[in-house]
Amino acid sequence: DTEVTQTPKHLVMGMTNKKSLKCEQHMGHRAMYWYKQKAKKPPELMFVYSYEKLSINESVPSRFSPECPNSSLLNLHLHALQPEDSALYLCASSQGRVTDTQYFGPGTRLTVL
Amino acid sequence: GENVEQHPSTLSVQEGDSAVIKCTYSDSASNYFPWYKQELGKGPQLIIDIRSNVGEKKDQRIAVTLNKTAKHFSLHITETQPEDSAVYFCAAISSGSARQLTFGSGTQLTVLP
Numbered sequence: 001d002t003e004v005t006q007t008p009k010h011l012v013m014g015m016t017n018k019k020s021l022k023c024e025q026h027m028g029h030r031a032m033y034w035y036k037q038k039a040k041k042p043p044e045l046m047f048v049y050s051y052e053k054l055s056i057n058e059s060v061p062s063r064f065s066p067e068c069p070n071s072s073l074l075n076l077h078l079h080a081l082q083p084e085d086s087a088l089y090l091c092a093s094s095q096g097r098v099t100d101t102q103y104f105g106p107g108t109r110l111t112v113l
Numbered sequence: 114g115e116n117v118e119q120h121p122s123t124l125s126v127q128e129g130d131s132a133v134i135k136c137t138y139s140d141s142a143s144n145y146f147p148w149y150k151q152e153l154g155k156g157p158q159l160i161i162d163i164r165s166n167v168g169e170k171k172d173q174r175i176a177v178t179l180n181k182t183a184k185h186f187s188l189h190i191t192e193t194q195p196e197d198s199a200v201y202f203c204a205a206i207s208s209g210s211a212r213q214l215t216f217g218s219g220t221q222l223t224v225l226p
Contacts, residue, residue, distance in 0.1 A: 042202055042216035056213065090156050099145040099206050102214060104156040
């Protein structure tokens with residue numbers, strides 16, 4: 001089973017709202033990732049958690065706050081977003097080494113009004 | 114850091130014909146090269162990958178070749194079918210300082226029935 005699940009599938013929020021995106025995997029993977037993807041562009045790395053510790057933060061604005069409660073779960077907390085933050089947010093996981101295969105979830109389509 | 118260039122950006126082929134997508138990379142320390150297929154509204158799905166210790170890998174109608182000297186790798190799809198229509202991304206991971214998945218810009222493949 002190589003499934004990564006993400007909820008919700010779609011999210012519409014105002015600029016003053018607080019919301020969270022959730023990601024889950026049960027493959028025993030120890031690295032989890034958040035990517036942002038704009039239309040017709042490749043995914044852009046936002047955050048990497050390795051063994052439940054934040055190992056990479058690609059200079060992402062503080063209105064995005066990641067959290068890794070345990071090795072199977074990854075959250076992305078959203079607050080005071082801007083319309084330009086509208087995008088597909090993808091979660092991925094891998095076994096743990098940087099050269100291990102990354103498996104992506106279906107994404108959450110976020111629209112900020 | 115790593116830079117991955119992908120060509121062509123769009124590719125149309127007749128059903129049953131072959132499709133070839135090419136990528137070049139810049140970091141000679143890169144040693145893992147996955148290919149992802151992304152259908153509309155879905156997350157990227159790994160379709161094949163190759164590591165730097167082999168020159169070619171095949172899985173049914175899909176093959177990937179790697180030329181480490183020239184720093185390029187290619188995806189070959191034979192006997193294309195309409196369900197192969199999607200955006201394809203190549204990627205590279207370096208074991209050097211970058212240590213993250215770097216994507217190419219993507220190829221929109223359309224298979225005409």
